[in-house]
Amino acid sequence: QAQLVESGGGLAQAGGSLRLSCAASGRTFSRVVMGWFRQAPGKEREFVAAISWSGASTLYADSVKGRFSISRDNAKNTVALQMNSLKPEDTAVYYCAADLYSNVVVTTRHAYQLWGQGTQVTVSS
Numbered sequence: 001q002a003q004l005v006e007s008g009g010g011l012a013q014a015g016g017s018l019r020l021s022c023a024a025s026g027r028t029f030s031r032v033v034m035g036w037f038r039q040a041p042g043k044e045r046e047f048v049a050a051i052s053w054s055g056a057s058t059l060y061a062d063s064v065k066g067r068f069s070i071s072r073d074n075a076k077n078t079v080a081l082q083m084n085s086l087k088p089e090d091t092a093v094y095y096c097a098a099d100l101y102s103n104v105v106v107t108t109r110h111a112y113q114l115w116g117q118g119t120q121v122t123v124s125s
Contacts, residue, residue, distance in 0.1 A: 002026035002114055004096045009119030012086050016123075020081040022096030022116060030074035033099040036081045037109055038092035038121075045095065047107040049081060057105050064090075086123045093118040 008020040022034070035050035049060045049070040058070055069082040079096060097112035 002098075002100075004098060004114060004116035006094065006096045006116045006119040009094060009121045011122045011124065014086060014088055014123055014125050016086050017082070017084045018086065018121060020083065020094055020096075020119060020121070022079040022081075024077040024079070024096075024098065029077050029098060031103070032101075033103060033105050033112075034070075034072060034079040035097045035099070035105075035112055036070060036079075037095045037097055037112075038090075039095070039118075040089075040092040043092075045109055047109065048094070050105045050107065051079065052105050053103055059105050059107060061107070083121070086121075088123050088125045091121060091123050093120050 003026050005023045012018050031053045036048040037045050038048050039045040047061050051058045051070045051072055067085045072079045095118045096116040098114040099112045
């Protein structure tokens, strides 16, 4: 059974960095779009970043552009989110997601069929 498992969350100070990782298993993920979303308490789950299967195409939410970077290692079935210059408003549960049926990188969360359980990121001021 295909699954995604996130790791790397934790507590960071404003201006600091964290690196999230998502390990995929149960099927080949080398030809699927992978994305990161986040959900803060009382808010909707929102798009953060996504990457095409080759890594040639990426998308970022305006709120993280220039601070976050998404990458993937298809040989290891992993996707990473490097988060720099963290802000308190980045505090949320971060979810890894996979769109198993398209290579078009999109921001819409309903386009992603497979989700991880999430990892908490807390940024203190």
